[in-house]
Amino acid sequence: MSNSALELTPVETVACCSPLTKEPLSADASERIAPLLKALADPVRLRLMSLVASHADGEACVCDLNDAFELSQPTISHHLKVLHEVGLLDRSKRGVWVYYRVKAEALTDLALLLGGVAR
Amino acid sequence: MSNSALELTPVETVACCSPLTKEPLSADASERIAPLLKALADPVRLRLMSLVASHADGEACVCDLNDAFELSQPTISHHLKVLHEVGLLDRSKRGVWVYYRVKAEALTDLALLLGGVAR
Numbered sequence: 386m387s388n389s390a391l392e393l394t395p396v397e398t399v400a401c402c403s404p405l406t407k408e409p410l411s412a413d414a415s416e417r418i419a420p421l422l423k424a425l426a427d428p429v430r431l432r433l434m435s436l437v438a439s440h441a442d443g444e445a446c447v448c449d450l451n452d453a454f455e456l457s458q459p460t461i462s463h464h465l466k467v468l469h470e471v472g473l474l475d476r477s478k479r480g481v482w483v484y485y486r487v488k489a490e491a492l493t494d495l496a497l498l499l500g501g502v503a504r
Numbered sequence: 505m506s507n508s509a510l511e512l513t514p515v516e517t518v519a520c521c522s523p524l525t526k527e528p529l530s531a532d533a534s535e536r537i538a539p540l541l542k543a544l545a546d547p548v549r550l551r552l553m554s555l556v557a558s559h560a561d562g563e564a565c566v567c568d569l570n571d572a573f574e575l576s577q578p579t580i581s582h583h584l585k586v587l588h589e590v591g592l593l594d595r596s597k598r599g600v601w602v603y604y605r606v607k608a609e610a611l612t613d614l615a616l617l618l619g620g621v622a623r
Contacts, residue, residue, distance in 0.1 A: 493618075
């Protein structure tokens with residue numbers, strides 16, 4: 386996972402920084418934050434985040450998400466993996482399926498970076 | 505400007521939607537929101553947003569921003585144009601320079617979409 390190479394969890398990556406509109410962002414911080422936004426900047430992945438969050442108990446496997454897209458299961462699995470790798474989704478394996486859960490704190494930290502709204 | 509083709513301002517584009525974690529995002533909404541996140545998902549553009557917001561009176565021209573980057577003025581102007589086209593920066597021409605200003609409401613709406621924090 387690329388983030389472990391930085392020895393920072395993805396959440397720490399974002400929580401490091403003041404809101405975008407409050408003070409200049411450092412070059413280092415911008416390099417760490419851009420990949421999270423890039424992972425989100427895709428219509429399928431945006432929908433996957435919302436579908437996982439809205440699913441029963443806040444978690445879902447690719448088997449639960451298939452029907453919402455006209456895409457193959459491997460393609461959906463790939464998008465889920467991208468979101469997991471940047472730290473926007475947690476995952477755990479149970480039986481034959483991998484279950485995903487939104488890391489709400491990562492989204493909240495991104496929201497704070499963009500909006501500067503209080504926690 | 506691509507957004508005018510949709511007959512929606514960029515801010516309306518995002519403000520249309522419930523927070524990502526509250527209910528499934530529609531395919532249409534995800535297609536409209538992804539370009540804003542994609543515009544932000546670049547280290548130079550993230551820094552430009554923060555530098556413009558932090559500049560005197562909350563506005564800056566490319567002449568004010570040059571020194572922060574080891575990039576040519578046309579390259580920085582290109583990044584500013586990308587941010588303007590998706591509706592994250594306002595601009596106005598005065599004399600020979602174009603001055604940019606962060607559209608705080610667009611960032612706040614994106615923040616609400618991601619974090620679901622109250623206004």
